[in-house]
Amino acid sequence: MVRGKSGRPVAELGTSDPDLDEVPEVRPSGWLIPAGLVFAGLAAIGSVGGGTAMAGPVSLLLLAAVITQARGLSSSPRLRQGSAPEQIRWAIAGALGLGGTSLLSSIFLSRPTGFLGVMAGLLVLAVAGSFFAALLWLLIRSLAFVRQRKSTQRNFMILAASAATTAVLRGLDPSGADWGKHLSDGVLAITIVFAVFNGFRQSWVHYLLRRQKIAGLWASFLVTVLCVLAGSSSSQWTALENSAPFRAVVGVTALVGAIYFGMASGALLLALPTARVYDRRSKGLASLKHLSEMTSSLLDVDELIRIIPRLAAEVTEGDAAWLELRRNGKLRVVSSVRVAIEELEGRLLDLEEGISGWILRTGRPVVSQRLRRDERLRDLRSIPRHWQSVLGVPVAAHDRRLGVLFVARYEPFGFEPDDCELLLAFANQSAVALENANLIRQSLEKERLEEELRVAREAQRKLLPTGPLRCHSAVFDGLCITANDVGGDYLDYFRIDEDRVAVVIADVAGKGSSAAFYMAEMKGVMATLCRLVQRPREVVVRANEILSERMDRRTFISLIYAIVDTKRLKVRFARAGHCPLAHVMRDGTVRFLEPKGAGIGLVRGPEYRELVEDVEFSVLPGESLFLFTDGLTEAMDPQGEEFGEGRISRVLSEFHAHDVPTMMRGLVEEVNKFVGPNAPRHDDLTFVIVKFTEPAASGVPADPNSPAEESTELVPSP
Amino acid sequence: MSGFEIRRKDDGCVSTLYIKGFLDAHTAPQLERSLQELVNEGRFRIVVNFSELSYISSAGLGVFMGFIETVRKNQGDIKLSNMPPKIYRVFDLLGFPLIYEIYEDERQAQEKFAGSGTSSVEDGR
Structure with missing residues (x-):
């Protein structure tokens, strides 16, 4: 008893027990409820048959019936692990059942009826009464155990034990002999005290939404009334001489139920004024959680943009919301809920100057509770809506202000200080999410671009000749080493007929896939033209006609088109703005033809x-x-000096007597040595070598005269 | 890499652009903007002074090609001057001297405009 008194209510600051006892031991419980019903039935029979003499066993049987059924019911996951609103619903059912049974029984048992009548009434009373009592106890337990503390279990067990003792004592001694009366009253007092202690365990109330709190208030009030009704009507069972055990069980249960749910009503009533704040908090938290889930799963910026105003309106219970983002130095409405973007854009003559611009510049939120009277938000008034309160916050991540988020309500004073903070937090998270999604989009874009470049490079490689070409005594070979991207250089050599080979070297201005595209087009054009037109000049003129038509105004192609007659040993070429052609003589001297x-x-x-x-x-x-592109002449050494024609000439002289592969290798090595070991190549390295070999041991047509007949070397002067 | 700078000087109806540094794919848009500005203002007599330019790439050359038609259609021209030999060589290879007037000194280019200016009605001097 002393211990019971010292058991303090829940207000005591116990450390919350980490292992909530919600770890139900797995047990076969199917037989528990039927067993409890059998106990109840036996109690009813015993009561009718044995009269007052049987009061003791009947009381114990009834108690056993309640306990077994409560344990049986507790194994139901729906009862044990259901949410608080669900459990309240079950509690209504329990109280309704208990009250109903009690009332029904009082109708049956308040006036004398036959044996069968009494028997039936008793059976119903015993079975239904014990069942509903068990249900009610179980629900009180599970509600009181929400956010369990150290003392919770103890307090509840004392309550249950004292209630059971009260029921048994009252059942044994209804009239109350002196010693028994004191004892049962004492135990009853303990029961009431601990019912009150347990009645402070109302943590479940906090987890309800405002709507649920209102419903819960009515429900627990109803349960209280029903319990009181059940308790009071049990006193009407006068026709039954031995109704005391039943009255005791129903009465004690009803008493505890009335106290607990009465206090629950009080707790709910007290929680109502703050319910809205709680609601917003929890909604805000839920939205933030939702958003952070989105950020990890949502890679799509557009989807994110679409969802942000929706969640913002949800967080602040706004009637409309919209998101404005910086696009090309201007703010644009990118998404909205419950207001059309067109309506909002009506005012956007120059957003930078309106309230959005102000928020973006200062990075501070704006709350307006009376839009009509607020001069700062003048530009918002032109929107054909009757909003009274408007809340605008910057959408900023790491000091980068991406835009502005607005929420509007039709009622004045629609926003609380909390709303502003909540929306700010939400906007911050949105900004981070947007930035992340943007980064992902960019890296995807980059990947796509790289893939595109890879394809272009592959295509370009396929445009180049696959290997050296031999025609009579001439060998044609070339090399094209592209810088890191798709290059703009192009080379080709192909037979026109038995004796003649066409050679093309070109440089398309610009790099990347557009260069590759022009190159492919050029290859087609040249391959066609060389068969239609004989003179290189004509080929170049026609190529200009065809190609320039479709080329970007700022793009150009420089090229050399040469026809090499390998039988008569004549070369004719035209130069469309390209680097000169180098002619390497037998003695190693080099002349550049331009x-x-x-x-x-x-x-x-x-x-x-x-x-x-x-x-x-x-x-x-x-x-x-030797034909080359400016990638060779402009190859730079670490000091910024260019390779130039002088060095080309020297290298060619040095290697002129060697075969083609040696010449090519020598050139590449010289250039690499010049540029330096770890200098990145800026331009492509492309060249073609045409070598006229000595016909094996045959008489060389001696022609000691000047080989050039018509070569004109132009040295233009400004 | 070395940067790129543009200075502009308006003298009567002739505008002179002084370009300096590296003119490549990265800096070409700068020159493009400057030329676009001149065109927007209706100043079609343009001299470009290359004296301080150290490098020009094909993208840089392309900028002039992008504007020459518009400018000439409006009775104007882009004249080039003061090219260092290395820069001239690049223009020369491509055949620019066949299409553009290239002068040793910007004064010659400006005078050329002034000479043609007298024949035009709107400006006497």
């Missing part, structure tokens, strides 16, 4: 014809031709 010419695309009209000419010259066995 006939007049302009890049393809420089001039689009027919006047291009006047800007280009071709030249023809003879070659001798042992001589070679």
Whole structure:
């Protein structure tokens, strides 16, 4: 007793027990409820048959019935692990059952009826009464055990034990002999005290939404009334001489139920004024949680943009919400809920100057509770809506302000200080999410671009000749080492007929896939033209006509088109703005041939014809031709000096007597040595070598005269 | 890499752009903007002084090609001047001297404009 008194109510600050006892031991419980019903039935029979003499056994049987049924019911997951609203519903059912049984029984048992009548009434009373009592006890337990503390279990066990003792004592001694009366009253007092202690265990109330709290208030009030009704009506069972045990069980249960749910009503009533704040808090938290889930799963920026105003309206219970983001230096409404973007854009003559611009500039939120009277938000008034309160916050991540988030309500004073903080937190998280999604999008974009470049590079590689070409005594070979991206260089050599080979080297301005595209087009054009037109000049002029038409105005192609007659040893070529062609003599001297010419695309009209000419010259066995692009002349050493034609000339002289592969290797090595071991290559390295070999042991047509017949070396002066 | 700078000087109806540094794919848009500005203002007599330019890539060359048609259609021209030999070589290879007027000194280019200016009605001097 002393211990019972010292058992303090829940207000005591016990450390919350981490292992909540909600770990139900697995037990076969199917037989518990039927067993409890059998006990109840036996109690009823015993009561009718044995009269007052049987009061003791009947009381114990009834107690056993309640306890076994309560244990049986507790194994039901729906009862044990259901949410608080669900359990309240079950409690209503329990109280309704108990009250109903009690009332029904009082109708049956309040006036004398036959034996069978009494028997039936008793049976119903025993079975239903014990069942509903068990249900009610169980629910009180599970509600009181929400956020269990150290003392919870103890307090409840004392309550249950004292209630059971009260029931048995009252059942044994209804009239109350002196000693028994004191004892049972004492135990009853303990029961009441601990019912009150347990009545402070109302933590479940906090987890309810406002709506649920209101419903819960009515429900627990109803349960209280029903319990009181059940308790009071049990006193009407006068026709039964031995109704005391039943009255005791129902009465004690009803008493405890009334106290617990009465106090629950009080707790709910007290929680109602703050319910709205709790609701918003929990809703805000839920939205933030939702958003952070989104950020990890949502890679799509558009989807994110769509969902942000929706969640924002949810967090603050707004009637409308919209998101404005910076796009090309201006703010644009990108998504909205319950208001059309078009309605909002009506005012967006220049957003930077309105309230959105102010929020973006200062990074501070704006709360307006009376829109009509607020001069700061003048521009929002032109929206054809009757909003009274507006809340606007910056959407910023790591000091980068991405835009503004607005929520509006129709009622004045619609926002509380909490709402502003909540929306700010939400906007911050949105900004981070947006930034992340943007980064992901960018890296995907980059990946896609790289893939595109890879394909272009592959395609470009396929445009190049696959290996050296031999035609009579001439060998054609070339090399194209691209810088890291898709290059703009191109080379080709192919047979036109039995004796003649066409050679093309070109440089498309710009790099990347567009260069690769022009290159592919050029290959087609050249391959066609070389069969239609004989003179290189004509080929170049026609190529300009065809290609320049479709080329970007700022793009051009420089190229050399040469026809090498390998039988007569004549070379004719035209130069469309390209680097000169190097002619390497037998003695190793090099001359650069640079006939007049302009890049393809420089001039689009027919006047291009006047800007280009071709030249023809003879070659001798042992001589070679060298065609290259500016990637070679402009190759730079660490000091910024260019490789230049002088070095080309020197290297060619050095290697001129060797075979083609050796010449090529020598050139590449020289350039690499010049550029330096760890310098990144800025441009492509592309060249073609045409080597005229000595016909094996045959008489060389001696032609000691000057090989060039018509070569014109232009040295233009400004 | 070295940067790129543009200075502009308006003298009567002739505008001179002084370009300095590296003119490549990265810096070409800067020059493009400057030329676009001139075109927008209706100043079609343009001299570009190359004296301080150390490098020009194909993208840089492309900028001039992008504007020459518009400018000439409006009775204007882009004249080039003061090219260092290395830069001239790049223009020369491509055949620019066949299409553009290139002068040793910017004064010559400006005078050329002034000479043609007298024949035009709107500005006497």
